[in-house]
Amino acid sequence: MLRMLKVVLCVLGLSLSTWASAQLSIEITQGVDNPTPVAIVPFAWRGVGAPSEDVARIVDNDLAHSGQFAPVNRRDMLSFPSRASELYFRDWRAISAEYIVIGEVRGGARIEVEYQLFDAIRQVKIASGVVSGVASETRMLGHQVADQIYEQLTGIPGAFATRLLYVSVNRNPNGKDFYRLTLADSDGRRPIVLLESRDPILSPAWSPDGSEVAYVSYETSRPAIYRQNLMTGNREQLTNFTGLNSSPAWSPDGSAMAMVLSKDGNPDLYLMDLATRELTRLTQHYAIDTEPTWMPDGRSLLFTSDRGGKPQIYRYELQTGRINRVTFEGAYNARARVAQDGRNVAMIHQSGGQYHIAVQDLVTDRVTVLTTTDLDESPTIAPNGSMVLYATKDGERSILRAVAVDGGVRFSLPAREGSVQEPAWSPYVNAQR
Amino acid sequence: MWDRIHWVGMPVLMTLLLHAVVVVTLLWRWPDPRTVEASAPPAAPIQAMLVSAEQLRPKPAPVPPRPVAPRPRTPPKPEANTQQRPEPRVQPTVVAPERVDLIEAEDPPTPELSEAELAALTRAEIEAALALDMQSDNGASATLRDRVSATIRLAVVNRWTRPPSARNGMLAVLAIQLVPTGDVVSVSVEQSSGDNAFDRSAINAVEKAARFPEVAQLDTRTFERDFRRFTLIFRPEDLRY
Amino acid sequence: MTVFARIGRAALVGAFVTVLAACGGSVKEDEAAAAEAAAQQQAAQEAARAEAARQQAARAREEAAAQAALADAATAAGTVFYFDFDSSELSREARAAIDAHIALMLSNRASARLEGHTDERGSRAYNQALGERRANAVRDYMVANGVPAYRLESISYGEENPVAYGSGESNWQQNRRVELK
Numbered sequence A: 001m002l003r004m005l006k007v008v009l010c011v012l013g014l015s016l017s018t019w020a021s022a023q024l025s026i027e028i029t030q031g032v033d034n035p036t037p038v039a040i041v042p043f044a045w046r047g048v049g050a051p052s053e054d055v056a057r058i059v060d061n062d063l064a065h066s067g068q069f070a071p072v073n074r075r076d077m078l079s080f081p082s083r084a085s086e087l088y089f090r091d092w093r094a095i096s097a098e099y100i101v102i103g104e105v106r107g108g109a110r111i112e113v114e115y116q117l118f119d120a121i122r123q124v125k126i127a128s129g130v131v132s133g134v135a136s137e138t139r140m141l142g143h144q145v146a147d148q149i150y151e152q153l154t155g156i157p158g159a160f161a162t163r164l165l166y167v168s169v170n171r172n173p174n175g176k177d178f179y180r181l182t183l184a185d186s187d188g189r190r191p192i193v194l195l196e197s198r199d200p201i202l203s204p205a206w207s208p209d210g211s212e213v214a215y216v217s218y219e220t221s222r223p224a225i226y227r228q229n230l231m232t233g234n235r236e237q238l239t240n241f242t243g244l245n246s247s248p249a250w251s252p253d254g255s256a257m258a259m260v261l262s263k264d265g266n267p268d269l270y271l272m273d274l275a276t277r278e279l280t281r282l283t284q285h286y287a288i289d290t291e292p293t294w295m296p297d298g299r300s301l302l303f304t305s306d307r308g309g310k311p312q313i314y315r316y317e318l319q320t321g322r323i324n325r326v327t328f329e330g331a332y333n334a335r336a337r338v339a340q341d342g343r344n345v346a347m348i349h350q351s352g353g354q355y356h357i358a359v360q361d362l363v364t365d366r367v368t369v370l371t372t373t374d375l376d377e378s379p380t381i382a383p384n385g386s387m388v389l390y391a392t393k394d395g396e397r398s399i400l401r402a403v404a405v406d407g408g409v410r411f412s413l414p415a416r417e418g419s420v421q422e423p424a425w426s427p428y429v430n431a432q433r
Numbered sequence B: 001m002w003d004r005i006h007w008v009g010m011p012v013l014m015t016l017l018l019h020a021v022v023v024v025t026l027l028w029r030w031p032d033p034r035t036v037e038a039s040a041p042p043a044a045p046i047q048a049m050l051v052s053a054e055q056l057r058p059k060p061a062p063v064p065p066r067p068v069a070p071r072p073r074t075p076p077k078p079e080a081n082t083q084q085r086p087e088p089r090v091q092p093t094v095v096a097p098e099r100v101d102l103i104e105a106e107d108p109p110t111p112e113l114s115e116a117e118l119a120a121l122t123r124a125e126i127e128a129a130l131a132l133d134m135q136s137d138n139g140a141s142a143t144l145r146d147r148v149s150a151t152i153r154l155a156v157v158n159r160w161t162r163p164p165s166a167r168n169g170m171l172a173v174l175a176i177q178l179v180p181t182g183d184v185v186s187v188s189v190e191q192s193s194g195d196n197a198f199d200r201s202a203i204n205a206v207e208k209a210a211r212f213p214e215v216a217q218l219d220t221r222t223f224e225r226d227f228r229r230f231t232l233i234f235r236p237e238d239l240r241y
Numbered sequence C: 001m002t003v004f005a006r007i008g009r010a011a012l013v014g015a016f017v018t019v020l021a022a023c024g025g026s027v028k029e030d031e032a033a034a035a036e037a038a039a040q041q042q043a044a045q046e047a048a049r050a051e052a053a054r055q056q057a058a059r060a061r062e063e064a065a066a067q068a069a070l071a072d073a074a075t076a077a078g079t080v081f082y083f084d085f086d087s088s089e090l091s092r093e094a095r096a097a098i099d100a101h102i103a104l105m106l107s108n109r110a111s112a113r114l115e116g117h118t119d120e121r122g123s124r125a126y127n128q129a130l131g132e133r134r135a136n137a138v139r140d141y142m143v144a145n146g147v148p149a150y151r152l153e154s155i156s157y158g159e160e161n162p163v164a165y166g167s168g169e170s171n172w173q174q175n176r177r178v179e180l181k
Helices: A002-016 A055-065 A089-093 A135-154 B002-027 B078-083 B092-098 B115-121 B123-131 B140-159 B196-209 B213-217 B220-227 C003-077 C092-106 C124-144 C169-175
Strands: A025-028 A036-040 A044-047 A069-071 A099-107 A110-119 A124-134 A163-170 A178-185 A192-197 A201-206 A212-217 A224-229 A235-237 A245-250 A256-261 A268-273 A279-281 A289-294 A300-305 A312-317 A323-325 A333-338 A344-351 A354-361 A367-369 A377-381 A387-394 A397-404 A410-412 A419-425 B172-178 B184-191 B229-234 C080-082 C112-117 C152-158 C177-180
Touching (some): A025 B140, A036 A055, A055 A099, A099 A135, A110 A135, A135 A178, A163 A201, A192 A212, A201 A419, A201 C124, A224 A245, A224 A256, A245 C124, A268 A289, A289 C124, A300 A333, A312 A333, A333 A377, A333 C124, A344 A367, A344 A377, A354 A387, A387 A419, B140 B196, B140 B220, B172 B196, B184 B196, B196 B229, B220 B229, C003 C092, C080 C092, C092 C124, C112 C124, C124 C177
Parallel strands (some): A036 A099, A044 A099, A377 A419, A397 A419, C112 C152
Antiparallel strands (some): A163 A178, A201 A212, A212 A224, A224 A235, A245 A256, A268 A279, A312 A323, A354 A367, A387 A397, A397 A410, B172 B229, C080 C177
């Protein structure tokens, strides 16, 4: 009887309850990261005279080189709208484009580039913008449009409207080689020679505001560090010490220059106050200490040292003078360059008997080798941290190559006669020339 | 006497019968709808794929999708990892021939395979999924639901391009609405990751899929209960960091 | 003036001249003797000087010959000294070659410039420092063997100005060097 009561009560209780209706949830924990197809329609020219540049092509190349996007081939485009009213989304869904960029170029001596960015799947406009400048800067305007579109679609600022410094060497079999310190756009175009010499030029470096460069020149038949203003062309010799004068590196606040001098017996790191020219010695060790580079917060430096036997990367804290080793993988690590996030460090890394460019994550200490080329050197990181440019051997000369920090895309910069070495990527600047 | 039986016994009998019906209804082994832990064991490239009929013709061994998972776990072999990426990926046509998409969203909607063939093809996939789903053993209904969930997951994975700002552990939840043909009629962000580009990449992945043909083969009850409205949880585990 | 006065003056002048002539005559004689003696002395001196000059010339010839021999030895030894990979140690051959230059420099006042180089492997700035190590190794060896330091200058060019532009050990070993100029 009691048992029957229990059953009845349980059943009554159960009959009042409903089972929990958990909704179906599917977890997506991986992706495939195909480059996003984007259609960049040739921009209409509504200016005076003949167009000087194919602006859409510049945007096309920049987005392709980022590795994130797969621009649609113009041959596959079914129409060429330049205004929103001319845009039929079905033309673009038919060729699997996910985003569409249309635009026009106007002006004469002064150029205006206007673009519009559409989402082909949702069939809405996402963004539009206008950039303007003198006609001779049309290429840079194209890069600015690419930067804006890149940022709209990825959330990260683009680094296409930036510059490169590098040293170009023309071999002279009968005498001394020609060295040229050269300034170009980030895609290697529009090179300008800043300095020409029959003696070596090394270690080009940018000031943090992009207005000046520093380098080592052997024009006095001994290495010395110089600084040069890009606008005025004024040069100043900063050092004249015996022995090495090498590896200038501007501090992030622009007030000091780290450098390598061997005047006191062996190569060590020094800091020169640019206002007073006062020198402070940072390291004092019989080993080779060289290639200082600043962490973005300006509080410590990474440098190369063979104090442990072979070259490795170490970190010097300015406040305390403490030195810690940073690299533990590989027999040879040198020439560190830190990304703006202060976390990724590109370097020359020897592995498998070859010299590659690798990136070490300072937080996880994980090392990722980025390149498959050998005899790689002089890595430099884009100011948005997305790409690494470096020099590598191609036959008997040196060329520049780029690789994405996540290893996703690789390409070479347009080769020119002679050897190209020691690239240095500019910081972000407002006024480019 | 009969009156008593009539007046007392009948209601009691009816009550008991009613309760018996309730008890039976409650204790019958209905399927237990629950979260499908459809994430495959990490680092294992997905071998089995749902293919349309023409792709069943003799072809080389299935190509695993981009080895995103293995890469973070094999630092000693960096050359192998980086060589798996092709040289400049500028044209989509370079990538497409290497990839077999699970669901050809542009194809006409003709279910080409019977359930038995589907089951045969995706057995390995299901076994992996079911290995994590211990408590559901309601036979055909559970298997079908898991199988369709797995195909939806694979279709979205194949179309998800993460933005460079994406990081492991970011979380976005999308609410999806389908119609019985499998077409996606609504995608909305139920819980944002905080990163616009990340959210949009998730939405794009679903919109690119656009349609899940296997859903059309579901019985009405399973569809209404599980697939008319469901959520997709985007939480990457395979990024560099 | 009277005639008498004129005759008197002439006689005086004449006597004066006669006296002078007589004296001159005797000086000339002394001079002749003295000149002869002097000439003899001069001849002797010249002979001695000639002898000395001959001796000096002979010495100079010897010295020149010795210097030439040293210079030849130095030239034969070559002005380029080679190194092993990643090393600034002087090999025995290098030392022998440098010895010849040390000998030459100890015999003259010339200065020398030591230019250090490396092969292309690795980073440029590190190679600059490595090149300096090599040049300094040669310099220190020379100083230790008596050459004054102020006459030696060591400079590094790192990987710049290679002799061989290709890759591979046959090219690299030609570039790992210190040049003496």
